[in-house]
Amino acid sequence: MAGGVKKPVNIFKLKNLNEPKGVFNWRLWFAVCSFGLLGAARGVDEGLINGAFNSKTFQASINYASYSETEQANIKANVSAMVQVGSIAGALIAFLVCDRIGRIWATRQLCLLWILGIAIFMGHGNSLGAVYAGRFVAGLGVGQTPVVGPVYIAEIAPASIRGLCTCIFTGCVYLGIVLAYFTNYGAQVNIGDHTPNRWLVPTSLHIIFAGLIFFLTFLQSESPRYLIKKGKYEEALKTMSRIRQLPPDHEYVVSEITAIRAAHEEEMEATMGSSWTGVLKEMFLIPNxxxxxxxxxSVQILSQWSGAGSITLYAPDLFAILGIKGTNESLLVSGVFGIVKLVAALGCALFLVDVIGRKRALLLGITLQAIAVIYIAGFLTAVPELGVDDDYVLPSSEASASRGAIAMIYISGVGWALGWNSMQYLLTAELFPLRIRAVATSLAMTLHFANQYGNSRAVPVLLLATKLGGITPGGTFWFFSAVTILGGLWVWFFVPETGGRSLESMNRLFELPWYKIGRYGNDDADRIDVAIDEKQVDMLGGAAEHVDVVGEKRTSREV
Structure with a gap:
């Protein structure tokens, strides 16, 4: 407040941190959107591969009909999941690339790997082995995207809208899914399923996105936090000034750079060695x-096994199980499903994650997802023939329940977009201090893709009848229900609210004993903030502006 006039509250923020107006400028949003497009890597693959695989011309190219039903399920699972296998390796090496050559060059090399892998896949020459190899190489690039993208965005975003900015990455996951679903649908309707190599047309969407992102990197600046980590302080100041659209000597820019540098120097003083073993010791041996x-x-494990990722990946198959018959119809409703998730993700980014907070948005999403998967599980239990007996015809008396189950697929997508799918990237990107941010995020994303691989690899087999080694569609959804409920309880007890905090002040959330952090960590951190504010006001003799313990400007108030 200044002169007794209260500043308007921004409806997109959990906390009003009084940033200068120029901070929210076109250069910031251009950078956020450019790196947010990396999210489309996963979305494009999840949306395309099922439609491409179900194309008769693709199946003919790998002699799919010559295999048994169980072998076909395994081949489909392997082709779908091979990107996740490559992504495990990609995520594991992402921190090395990200910290050695920077966020910008890391993005360029992953785009080249992505294009190379898809080129091998598209030119597989009737070889199933080449299909696997191409998707593995593409995965090496795709696996780096959830490390490089969210880390860069979190490092350049102002604290008050960091959630919104990072969730643009999530929104682009669904943008990729929507475009992929409708590209499949358009190819099916306009080209037909008997045209040779029809599946190549939608698959080229991979190359379009990778090429666009590669070009956009030449219009962006390196992360100021990365530059400070490398000791390039003057360059970091100039870059932050450019991103914030404020002069280099502006108090906001100077205080932000000072806070980042002070926090990094504090981390370096507490280091357990400059080698990679020292970094690992800091991750595992420092309690915070x-x-x-x-x-x-834990976020990666619980989110992936809640089943929503598999619903996205195998949406056409699941809609067919629930009563949508015909390739065109299942592709169309899958496309609408993608739109629903995209709108939900944008709604979460704009109106929830920085407004009601990360934890509440996550719990709301988990609740919707739990309601949906429990209903679907109950319906498939009541009609056990669905998905097991290919000759079974759903009676008219079950039509209403079937439509309800289809609607619940959409609701589960909304819940996933509001909850787990946003938080698995956002929390990972903003939790860690600068020195270990890339390696910790890389480790988390490695587990992310390992679980995604296990999930996508297992689901086609789990959906089979018990006599074929599965647990039936009903049993599969009861499993998803149990994990979803467990995840909600875990979030309630263990996850603190991180919204509205600078990356450098995040440590205060973890001052309590571990078993109290999730329930009381944010309140405790706020009390520390207030105490620091009051103490500094007293020390400054009632000055109008004051800074926190690392020199970052926290508030501007009338005293």
Whole structure:
């Protein structure tokens, strides 16, 4: 407040941190959107591969009909999941690339790997082995995207809208899914399923996105936090000034750079050695960091096994199980499903994650997802023939329940977009201190893709009848229901609210004993903030502006 006039509250923010107006400028949004497009890598693949695989011309190219039903399920699972296998390796090496050559060059090399892998896949020459190899190489690039993209965005975004900015990455996951679903649908309707190599047309969407992102990197600046980590302080100041659209000597820019540098120097003083073993010791042996790593890893496990990722990947098959017959119809409703998730992701980014907070948005999403998967599980239990007996015809008396189950697929997508899918990237990107941010995020994303691989690899087999080694569609959804409920309880007890904090002040969330952090960590951190504010006001003799313990401007108030 200044002169007794209250500043308007921004409806997109959980906290009003009084940033200068120029901070929210076109250069910031251009950078956020450019790196947010990396999210489309996963979305494009998840949306395209099922439609491409179900193309008769693709199946003919790998002699799919010559295999048994169980072998076909395994081949489909392997082709779908091979990108996840490559992504495990890609995520594992992402921190090395990200910290050695920077966020910008890391993005360029992953785009080249992505294009190379898809080129091998598209020119596989009737070889199933080449299909696997191409998708593995593409995965090496795709696996780096959830490390490089969210880390860069979190490092350049102002604290008050960091959630919104990072969730643009999530929104682009669904943008990729929507475009992929409708590209499949358009190719099916306009080209037909008997045209040779029809599946190549939608698959080229991979190359379009990778090429666009590669070009956009030449219009962006390196992360100021990365530059400070490399000791390039003057360049970091100039870059931050450019991103914030403020002069280099502006108090906001100077205080932000000072805070980042002070926090990094504090980290370096507490280092357990400059080698990679020292970094690992800091992650696992410093209690604050260990708890953050526990949160980041647990999020990946619980989110992936809640089943929503598999619903996205195998949407046409699941809609067919629930009563949507015909290739065109299943592709169309899958496309609408992608739109629903995209709108939900944008709604979460704009009106929830920085407004009601990360934790509430996550719990709301999990609740919707739990309601949906429990209903679907109950319906498939009541009609056990669905998805098991290919000759079974759904009676008219079950039509209403079938439509309800189809609607619940959409609701589960909304819940996933509001909850787990946004938070698995956002929390991971913003929890960790600068020195270990890239390696910790890389480790979390490695687990992310390992679980995604296991999930996407297992689901086609789990959906089979018990006599074929599965647990039936009903049993599969009961499993998803149990994990979703468990995840909600875990979030309630263990996850703190991180909204509205600078990356450098995040440590205060973890001052309590580990078993109290999730329930009381944010309140405790706010009390520390208030105490620091009051103490500094007293020390400054009632000055109008004051800074926190690392020199970052926190508030501007009338005293």
């Amino acid at each position: 960091n260990a708890y953050r790593l526990y949160l980041a890893l």
